[in-house]
Amino acid sequence: MDMERNNAQMRKGILELCILSIVSREDAYASDIIEKLKQAQLIVVEGTLYPLLTRLKNDGLLSYRWEESTQGPPRKYYRISESGQADLDQMKLSWKEMVEAVEQLLASPPSPPAPYSPSPAGEGARG
Amino acid sequence: MKKTLSINISGFVFHIDEDAYEKLHRYLDAIKSHFRGFEGKDEVISDVEARIAEILQKKISASKEVITMEDVGEVIAIMGQPSDFAVDDESAAAGTEPSPYSLPKRLYRDPERKVIGGVASGLGAYFNLDPVWVRVIFIFSILISGFGLLVYLILWLVVPEARTTAERLEMRGEPVNISNIEKSIGDEVHQLKNKLNDLTSKARHTYRKQREEFKTNHRDQFRDGIGEVGHVMMRIIFIFLGILILILGIALTMAYLSIIFRFPVIMLMDQAGMHTFPLYSVIERIFENDADLRTFATGLMVLAGIPLLMMLWAGIRLIFNLPRAKFISGIAGIIWVCALIISLIFGLKVANSFQKPGEFTRESVIKVISSDTLHIVANRSLPEDSDWEESGDFYFPEIRMVVSNDQKLLLGIPLLKFKPSTDSITRLILITSAKGAFTDEATESAEKINYDWQLKNDTLLLSDSFVLPEEDKWRKQEARVEVLLPEGTTVSLDEHLDPILGYHKNISRHDRIEKLYIMSKEGLVRASEK
Helix, strand or coil: CCHHHHHHHHHHHHHHHHHHHHHHHCCECHHHHHHHHHHCCCCCCHHHHHHHHHHHHHCCCEEEEEECCCCCCCEEEEEECHHHHHHHHHHHHHHHHHHHHHHHHHHCCCCCCCCCCCCCCCCCCCC | CCCEEEEEECCEEEEEEHHHHHHHHHHHHHHHHHCCCCCCHHHHHHHHHHHHHHHHHHHCCCCCCEECHHHHHHHHHHHCCHHHCCCCCCCCCCCCCCCCCCCCCCCCECCCCCCCCCHHHHHHHHHCCCHHHHHHHHHHHHHHHCHHHHHHHHHHHHCCECCCHHHHHHHHCCCCCHHHHHHHHHHHHHHHHHHHHHCCHHHHHHHHHHHHHHHHHHHHHHHHHHHHHHHHHHHHHHHHHHHHHHHHHHHHHHHHHHHHCCCCCEEEECCCCEEEECHHHHHHHHCCCHHHHHHHHHHHHHHHHHHHHHHHHHHHHHHHCCCCCHHHHHHHHHHHHHHHHHHHHHHHHHHHCCCEEEEEEEEEEECCCCCCCEEEEEECCCCCHHHHHHHCEEEEHHHCEEEECCCCEEEECCEEEEEECCCCCEEEEEEEEEEECCHHHHHHHHHHCCCCEEEECCEEEEECCEECCCCCCCCCCEEEEEEEECCCCEEEECHHHHHHECCCCCCCCCCCCCCEEEEECCEEEECCCC
């Protein structure tokens, strides 16, 4: 697996979390979501968003309704569903746990391994 | 002034420049193929198009009615390149598997996978067929009518070669976009590097293996292709062939075995009937020692035996449709070559024993007492001419040798010549010669040759053969008997001297009985009748 795909997978998971979070606060259009992400310094191109949105909708985590627009074709207005909310809470927990674990690993100083000492005869696993 | 097209995106009409249209079109195609296989594909695409329409709407105004290249560029920037889309694993990454119905496929010749002109591989790429099949079709059509050749040539001339990466992608029906092209080029570079690395033994190895697979695949495909009827016919033909070869092989093997096991030895057909020829005992006398002979014989045995065995094996194989065992031919070949080398070595060894000539001369005085006619008579050990068939002996005039069957003797036939003596003394000069590996060896052999003659009163008894003692090897021993007669000596010649008499100008073979000859300066001439 090359790094690109690895990164993409990771980003995708995180993005889903972010999208759900954004939509859970208030209903949004796709462009709104992009805007909010950009504000949070998470730059994504719109093309990335649409497949994710569609999948979330297909999985039942999001729903949408059509809104007419003066500036062009009607737009999808997304809203989080109940199961979406439940998943979101779950994902938030997992995220917190993971972040804490990683932070801990990254922060702790490396400790030297214990010196090896052979167990004295008679002790140990001889059965 | 530019040409514009009218397009419909998500239900909205736009006027767009021709080049902008190309760009947009390709972009949308790229997106479409990117999401190929993705579950919500259609929905996503329509979302994307809606968004694009929205973006483009904003650009249109009273003063700008047409979408330009820059606009499309902005759209792409906003929406992102397909390669930047993070997608599920379900949908394949941009264009690795060309589907038969994918984007505009164009027929090109494939220079990367060409055998002759790339026509077959190009066709294969276009129709999604293995080029191998295309080639089979071509070959069949050529064999049947030659038509295929014409078609191939026409295609070769007309269809362009896919040279640029973009063309290659088009040939395979993969979307031509930057990422694909990059990928394609990257692949090519990578491949090139690998090829250079593998060029030596690995490449050879792989090539050999592939040829094997290719051959096997083709054999199997050929078999499948022939079909049941053809199959059965082929089997029948093979079985017949197999039986023929088997019969031939068995016959030869029997002959071969009869030679090796010395018993019946070689039967020679003669006017009188069959006689057994003691081949082995003759050969025994040629080889230096038993070990040499056995080794040489073994070598020859294997030399002749292995082809026979292979023949039998081939016959059996054909009859019973057994697979070839590659290692059998390999081992057989190696053994055969060894046998060849051994036979050559020992054969040469024997030939070596004949390479140097040696000569030995003995001179004796014949004390002729009376001055009457000297009768020259043969002391016979050889049978009469007509008796050869019954005698059981074998006469080889070319090498002046006789193989006597019952006693297993080797007899040499001397050459008798009469010459004028330089003085008044009658002499007999025996010149023996033989061959050997070294000159002194040869001379020694020559010395050992014994020739019997006797003077009894007025009769000179000359033996008509000389015997090779049993311990002696045959080394092309020869004996020349020169009888030197003083001029004026009268002789009578026994008819039984015929086998050993050499050429004399004035002596005719047929007409000698009761005739007398006188030695003169020019040799023996007929004496006037008494």
